[in-house]
Structures are given as C-alpha cells and as structure tokens.
Ligand code: HEM
C-alpha cells in the first residue's frame with residue numbers, strides 16, 4: 001500500500017498532471033486495504049477446506065482485482081498526454097505499474113480455486129509473488145527514495161547511475177521471475193533444494209541457469225544504487241528547494257531538521273496537491289500554500305462544501321487561516 005501511495009505522488013508530479021480519478025483512487029486504496037483482510041483463505045484452497053468456503057474466498061479474492069484495476073488504469077490515464085519527466089523516480093514508479101499488472105494478473109489465476117489445485121506450491125506462485133512483492137513493492141520504495149532524496153539531503157542523486165540502476169534492475173527482475181511462470185505451469189514444485197533427481201525437470205536446467213545469471217546481475221546492479229545513495233549524501237549536486245516542482249508542502253520546509261519542521265509559522269494549505277499544468281499558472285504548478293485567487297476552483301470534489309473558501313480575502317493568508325485550511 002505505501003508503494004502505491006508513493007507511486008501516485010511520483011507519477012502525478014512527473015506527468016505534470018492531476019492524478020486521474022482522485023476520488024476513485026482513494027476509494028480503491030481503502031477497498032484494497034479492507035478486502036485484504038477477507039482473502040486469506042486463498043492460501044488454503046487445497047488444505048481440504050469445505051469447497052463452499054473456498055468459493056467464498058475465491059469470490060472475495062477476485063473482487064480485489066476490481067480496485068486494483070481501477071488504480072492501474074488511473075495510473076495509465078494520468079500518464080496519458082502528460083508532460084512526462086523521465087526522472088529515475090518516475091521510471092521506478094512506472095516500473096511498479098508494470099510489475100503490478102504482470103504480478104496482479106497471475107493473482108487472478110491463483111485466486112481461482114480450481115486452477116489453484118494445479119498451480120499451488122509450484123513456481124507459478126513464486127513468480128506471482130516476486131512480481132508483486134519482490135519487484136513492484138521494491139520499485140515503489142526505490143521511486144520514493146529517488147524522489148524524496150533532495151528533500152532529505154538538499155542534494156540530487158546522480159541521474160546516470162539512477163538510469164543504469166533502473167534498467168538493469170527492471171530487465172533482470174523480468175528475466176528472473178517471468179520464466180518461473182512456465183516452470184510452475186509445467187509442475188515444478190517450490191521449496192525443493194535441487195531437481196536433478198527428477199528427470200522430468202531436467203529440461204528446466206537451462207532456464208534455471210538463465211535465472212541465476214540474471215539474478216546475480218540484478219543483485220550487482222544494486223551496488224550502483226548504494227554507491228549513488230551514500231556518495232550523493234555528501235557529494236551530490238546541490239538541489240534547489242523544490243527540484244521536481246512539486247505542489248506538496250514538504251517541499252516548502254528547509255532541509256535542516258528543525259523542531260516543528262518550519263522555522264516561523266506553519267504554512268497554510270489552500271489547495272489540493274494536484275494543481276499541475278494549471279491554466280492560471282505560468283510555472284505549470286501551484287504549490288498548496290499559495291492562496292486561492294478570486295475565481296479559483298477548489299478541485300477536490302469530496303472536500304467541497306466542507307472547507308469554505310473565503311475568496312474575497314484570499315490575498316490575506318494569516319487572518320483566515322482557520323477557514324481556508326483544507
Ligand atoms: C490482484 C491481487 C492478488 C491476488 C488475486 C493474489 C492471489 C494470490 C493467491 C490465490 C495466492 C495463493 C497461491 C497458492 O499458494 O496456490 C497468492 C500467493 C501469494 N501472494 Fe498474492 N495475490 C495478489 C496480490 C499480491 C500482492 C500485492 C502481494 C504482496 C505484495 C502478494 C503476495 C503473495 C505471496 C507472498 C504469496 C505466496 C505465499 C506463500 O505461499 O508463500 N500477492 N496470491
């Protein structure tokens with residue numbers, strides 16, 4: 001879930017567009033969080049559970065595909081016709097979307113109780129969860145590190161090293177985990193120390209070698225990241241206050257760690273976080289702490305009506321802080 005939240009932020013900022021379907025995105029996130037409590041039985045389809053119970057868990061599991069699909073399509077729609085900035089953070093966020101699709105789709109296979117009789121405890125499962133958990137989740141976290149690094153240290157990470165890190169990690173993750181689907185469909189079981197005693201699995205030897213080589217290369221690629229991270233803390237190029245031209249409030253705070261984060265007064269939030277490519281702004285973005293002008297539209301549907309905006313007094317940002325805060 002945190003990786004998906006990071007991705008929403010990174011994709012909107014670097015596509016220079018409001019996130020597509022803001023309300024639907026929030027409802028989906030809550031829907032996934034809630035439904036995830038009700039699906040544990042899909043790990044137990046072949047334990048001998050009552051088939052009716054299996055059916056219930058199957059339906060609940062497949063329902064999760066709906067909010068997951070909403071999120072994925074909204075990510076793609078946010079990219080659509082955006083002014084896309086291919087920063088390393090953006091590449092990792094798009095990488096998450098890719099892995100989330102590939103890994104999520106196989107979740108639907110596994111969620112079908114009848115199919116799972118064949119697929120359970122095979123490498124198909126290993127492929128599925130490494131795409132969603134070992135790749136998508138990790139890529140989301142890396143997107144967050146690249147994105148917020150200048151916020152943390154006032155310096156950039158090196159872009160070239162970031163690109164090398166992304167492309168090798170992206171290619172090797174698919175090379176490692178994608179072939180495992182075919183092994184699983186062919187019946188190769190998970191959690192075996194070695195397969196050489198089972199001649200029917202001998203055909204997978206070459207694939208296993210490929211996977212091993214790709215995994216070693218992918219592991220080594222992380223050295224670029226670690227080097228980049230620690231080197232940039234001390235020697236990275238100095239970054240401006242708000243390097244990605246983001247709207248959100250954290251980019252208005254100084255890099256120095258202060259009690260209360262801001263030196264003087266705490267800034268007031270006037271607008272939603274997605275005023276990118278705003279027609280009224282020359283800079284193509286309006287940070288959240290810029291007061292509303294008369295005629296500006298508050299574009300959060302859910303908040304409208306709850307937080308009245310005093311348009312006539314918008315220039316004065318101290319007097320009405322209580323009524324203009326969203
Ligand atoms: C569309 C969403 C998803 C569906 C429908 C789904 C469905 C399933 C099913 C039915 C299994 C059991 C397969 C079996 O053992 O026979 C499974 C295994 C697994 N899934 Fe997912 N999954 C989804 C997303 C995720 C996500 C987001 C993660 C983690 C980030 C995840 C992590 C795992 C893990 C770790 C296992 C293997 C557990 C084990 O037996 O060791 N899945 N998934």
Ligand code: HEM
Pocket residue numbers: 126130133134135138176189190191192193215218219
């Ligand atoms: C280059 C990276 C990785 C490689 C090559 C890799 C490889 C593997 C392989 C081959 C297995 C199956 C072992 C077996 O069933 O005999 C496995 C199991 C597993 N991996 Fe990974 N993995 C990687 C990264 C990750 C990451 C990042 C996560 C979690 C975020 C993860 C979580 C798991 C889990 C939960 C299992 C199941 C353990 C079990 O069967 O009890 N892996 N991994």
Ligand SMILES: [Cu+2]
Pocket residue numbers: 039040042043
């Ligand atoms: Cu599960």
